[in-house]
Amino acid sequence: MRTLFTFHGGIHPPQHKEESSRLPIAFAPLPQRLIVPLRQNIGASSTAIVQPGEQVLKGQMIAAADGLISVAVHAPTSGRVVALENHAVPHVSGMPGLCAIIEADGEERWFARQPIDYRNIAPHLLHQRLRDAGVVGLGGAAFPTHVKLDPGQQQKIQTLVINGAECEPWITSDDVLMRERASEVVEGIKIMAFMMQPEEVLIGIEDNKPEAIAAMRQACQGTNYEVVAVPTLYPTGGEKQLIKVLTGKEVPSGSRPLSIGVSCSNTGTAYTVHRAVNCGEPVISRVVTVTGNVRQPQNFEVLIGTPIGELIALAGGAKDDTRRYIVGGPMMGFDLPALDAPLVKSVNCVIAVSDALFPPAPPAMPCIRCGRCAQSCPADLQPFELYWFSQSRNFDKARAYQLFDCIECGCCSYVCPSNIPLVSYYRFAKSEIAAIDRDKKAAELAKERFEFREARLAREKQQKAALLAQKQAQQKAAAAADPDAAAKKAAIQAALERAQARQAATTPPPEHP
Amino acid sequence: MNSPHVQNPGSGVSGIMLRVLAALLPALAAYVYFFGPAILVSLALASVTALAAEAAMLRLRGYPLRYFLLDGSALLTGWLLALSIPPLAPWWLIVVGTLFAIVIAKHLYGGLGNNLFNPAMVGFAVLMISFPAHMTHWLTPLPLAHDGLSLVQQLSFIFGENLPIGVKLDAVTMATPLDVIKTQLSLGGTVGEIRDHTPVFSTLSGLGTQTIAAFYLAGGLFLLHQRIITWHIPASFLGVFVLTAALFQGIDANHYAPPLFHLFSGGALLGAFFIATDYVTAPTTPRGKLIFGGCIGLLVYLIRVFGGYPDGVAFAVLIMNAAVPLIDAYTQPKVFGHKD
Numbered sequence: 001m002r003t004l005f006t007f008h009g010g011i012h013p014p015q016h017k018e019e020s021s022r023l024p025i026a027f028a029p030l031p032q033r034l035i036v037p038l039r040q041n042i043g044a045s046s047t048a049i050v051q052p053g054e055q056v057l058k059g060q061m062i063a064a065a066d067g068l069i070s071v072a073v074h075a076p077t078s079g080r081v082v083a084l085e086n087h088a089v090p091h092v093s094g095m096p097g098l099c100a101i102i103e104a105d106g107e108e109r110w111f112a113r114q115p116i117d118y119r120n121i122a123p124h125l126l127h128q129r130l131r132d133a134g135v136v137g138l139g140g141a142a143f144p145t146h147v148k149l150d151p152g153q154q155q156k157i158q159t160l161v162i163n164g165a166e167c168e169p170w171i172t173s174d175d176v177l178m179r180e181r182a183s184e185v186v187e188g189i190k191i192m193a194f195m196m197q198p199e200e201v202l203i204g205i206e207d208n209k210p211e212a213i214a215a216m217r218q219a220c221q222g223t224n225y226e227v228v229a230v231p232t233l234y235p236t237g238g239e240k241q242l243i244k245v246l247t248g249k250e251v252p253s254g255s256r257p258l259s260i261g262v263s264c265s266n267t268g269t270a271y272t273v274h275r276a277v278n279c280g281e282p283v284i285s286r287v288v289t290v291t292g293n294v295r296q297p298q299n300f301e302v303l304i305g306t307p308i309g310e311l312i313a314l315a316g317g318a319k320d321d322t323r324r325y326i327v328g329g330p331m332m333g334f335d336l337p338a339l340d341a342p343l344v345k346s347v348n349c350v351i352a353v354s355d356a357l358f359p360p361a362p363p364a365m366p367c368i369r370c371g372r373c374a375q376s377c378p379a380d381l382q383p384f385e386l387y388w389f390s391q392s393r394n395f396d397k398a399r400a401y402q403l404f405d406c407i408e409c410g411c412c413s414y415v416c417p418s419n420i421p422l423v424s425y426y427r428f429a430k431s432e433i434a435a436i437d438r439d440k441k442a443a444e445l446a447k448e449r450f451e452f453r454e455a456r457l458a459r460e461k462q463q464k465a466a467l468l469a470q471k472q473a474q475q476k477a478a479a480a481a482d483p484d485a486a487a488k489k490a491a492i493q494a495a496l497e498r499a500q501a502r503q504a505a506t507t508p509p510p511e512h513p
Numbered sequence: 514m515n516s517p518h519v520q521n522p523g524s525g526v527s528g529i530m531l532r533v534l535a536a537l538l539p540a541l542a543a544y545v546y547f548f549g550p551a552i553l554v555s556l557a558l559a560s561v562t563a564l565a566a567e568a569a570m571l572r573l574r575g576y577p578l579r580y581f582l583l584d585g586s587a588l589l590t591g592w593l594l595a596l597s598i599p600p601l602a603p604w605w606l607i608v609v610g611t612l613f614a615i616v617i618a619k620h621l622y623g624g625l626g627n628n629l630f631n632p633a634m635v636g637f638a639v640l641m642i643s644f645p646a647h648m649t650h651w652l653t654p655l656p657l658a659h660d661g662l663s664l665v666q667q668l669s670f671i672f673g674e675n676l677p678i679g680v681k682l683d684a685v686t687m688a689t690p691l692d693v694i695k696t697q698l699s700l701g702g703t704v705g706e707i708r709d710h711t712p713v714f715s716t717l718s719g720l721g722t723q724t725i726a727a728f729y730l731a732g733g734l735f736l737l738h739q740r741i742i743t744w745h746i747p748a749s750f751l752g753v754f755v756l757t758a759a760l761f762q763g764i765d766a767n768h769y770a771p772p773l774f775h776l777f778s779g780g781a782l783l784g785a786f787f788i789a790t791d792y793v794t795a796p797t798t799p800r801g802k803l804i805f806g807g808c809i810g811l812l813v814y815l816i817r818v819f820g821g822y823p824d825g826v827a828f829a830v831l832i833m834n835a836a837v838p839l840i841d842a843y844t845q846p847k848v849f850g851h852k853d
Contacts, residue, residue, distance in 0.1 A: 250849060252852075326518055330516075331519065380849045401845070405849060415523075417523055421515060423515065
């Protein structure tokens with residue numbers, strides 16, 4: 001048995017996993033219209049390389065990676081690009097994003113797929129393949145995988161961690177993927193391990209998924225990969241938390257796991273790595289859990305760009321008392337802005353919400369400093385202190401108490417007996433601090449510009465003065481050198497005196513009252 | 514709607530306060546058994562005063578009345594104060610103390626969650642300083658009282674300060690064991706002599722009071738089990754307290770009472786589990802709680818043995834309340850991903 005470590009805090013919210021994990025993964029039918037956002041990753045948006053009106057094939061690149069932290073985007077099916085326009089997308093900001101609207105022709109004609117032999121290819125070409133196949137972290141953050149799998153020159157990777165924890169309630173997409181497609185997930189892990197050459201590969205799965213653990217163990221036979229059942233405790237699936245549990249190492253604040261010789265990727269990501277390399281298929285679909293207040297909760301393999309409303313219909317439709325939809329899990333997910341917002345790579349779950357399943361929080365009471373938030377915080381923060389500082393706009397203190405180490409997992413809000421929406425306060429403070437920093441930077445820049453201008457003006461003035469002085473000195477020297485000039489000066493002086501005398505004679509004496 | 518979208522189905526602030534009140538019930542039953550129903554009268558007075566004062570202050574400050582009144586915090590303050598002062602006292606004593614606790618110590622400091630000092634202990638300190646005579650008349654345990662007062666007689670004293678003809682206040686009240694020890698030691702007695710010759714003493718400390726203290730301990734363990742409090746404050750408070758008592762007893766057993774006597778006397782156990790653990794006025798970091806509890810334990814002993822008052826829980830708690838912001842600031846735990 002491997003010795004496991006623990007992180008501080010954590011909570012045990014009700015699981016609600018069985019609802020959606022009873023049925024196998026179903027394939028969602030081809031929608032008529034697909035809405036494909038051009039930005040589906042953390043980092044730079046992709047650049048469109050198709051025009052409206054253009055015909056595209058299934059899997060054809062429609063937007064290319066722009067810069068290092070960016071990946072390509074592909075047509076999920078064959079058809080015609082009818083527009084490039086802003087459309088509602090599932091994003092925590094609720095803001096619309098630029099999307100390619102594709103009308104499916106129903107023929108599903110594939111672009112030429114080119115599998116590659118990863119063992120016999122230059123490493124940079126393998127990275128390029130992942131980038132151009134649009135592979136990103138499917139656990140929710142959508143960080144470009146080729147960047148994660150680039151250890152750099154000097155780094156020695158000790159541990160490759162594969163994250164199958166899936167700690168959020170309700171979500172089962174990784175669970176069913178591992179149950180049904182374990183061997184393909186392991187093929188993907190093999191490619192990742194080949195790229196990183198780690199000393200060990202650890203696959204962490206929460207022990208509430210015995211079938212997934214068994215399937216993955218089966219698929220890992222013949223490799224030296226270790227499937228580790230980790231205790232079910234939210235948020236074990238957080239990257240830094242899982243690394244701590246498996247290796248005992250803490251990723252330093254503000255750093256990436258690579259800095260301590262660890263790389264961590266999601267099981268769903270491993271699956272897409274396998275498809276991209278061994279099958280030549282870009283990321284144009286994913287498994288997503290549709291659950292909550294729907295009639296038939298289930299996991300579906302869905303084309304990227306499918307309107308989420310159609311997914312709800314596939315799951316038997318939402319029950320009448322549904323009030324809204326959560327994208328992601330109940331702990332960290334956000335509200336779906338519109339039912340026609342499309343499925344994107346980072347969406348692992350859609351939950352229909354009713355008041356019965358998700359009772360609205362009672363009104364908030366004052367903080368009584370009970371400290372439960374601090375006892376549950378996996379980042380070892382003092383959430384109530386951060387709340388005081390955020391509420392009173394004491395942002396310097398909030399920063400000093402490490403506000404930016406908050407991962408917004410929601411444990412503090414969950415346990416708060418006063419029902420204070422703590423995470424909302426932290427988001428507010430973080431965005432305010434970011435705005436203050438931006439303003440400060442702008443002000444510094446403006447000051448720099450002003451000071452430069454002042455210096456330039458002063459320098460110019462000085463130069464002018466020097467020039468003038470030089471000129472005067474020259475004139476003086478010239479006057480001294482010229483004998484006529486002295487005579488001329490005396491004549492002028494005499495004339496002036498004459499004029500004054502004349503004026504005095506003509507001016508009447510002042511009147512005396 | 515912002516994440517998280519789920520909330521622990523716990524019972525909130527009122528659930529916590531009600532469980533703390535419930536944890537006091539066994540001790541209360543013992544109190545009635547040993548000292549008669551007077552405590553129930555003073556609890557009722559404290560409850561009514563606390564709720565009325567809370568309601569008035571909430572209204573003045575523009576808070577939704579029903580929601581905040583039901584949080585149970587004012588009730589708890591009233592109960593803790595009532596359990597800390599002599600039950601057979603004029604009605605206005607507990608009323609004045611409770612009013613001071615709720616109006617001044619709680620609401621003038623900003624209300625629930627904002628007060629620096631423990632409201633019940635502020636109320637106690639005010640009474641102790643302003644009405645010291647009333648604060649020393651503790652009821653004689655019923656088994657020792659020749660003719661204990663009936664409920665009607667107790668009520669008559671509380672509301673009219675009338676005692677039955679021929680009965681003097683001194684006949685139905687007596688000094689607490691802590692008081693006796695303190696006075697007699699100063700008169701030259703030894704601990705052994707005092708205990709042997711004063712009927713109020715029992716196996717551990719006072720007759721009746723030791724049982725009540727034991728039930729406070731049981732209630733405290735219930736709070737620990739319910740995870741309403743953590744072990745840090747009671748453990749460090751009682752640990753330092755008992756160790757200090759043992760140290761002094763080791764030096765001179767004739768002049769310093771044994772640790773168990775101190776532990777089961779006065780407000781030590783009530784203070785360690787129910788008063789010093791008040792969330793609002795205690796530190797929040799684990800190390801901070803240990804420092805806070807330890808200092809209180811030491812101060813309680815020093816005040817009891819070397820100070821002017823027979824017990825020191827209220828003053829020790831108030832002194833340490835003032836240090837809480839500083840303690841918290843200097844005991845912040847290491848944040849994930851930061852070096853020590």
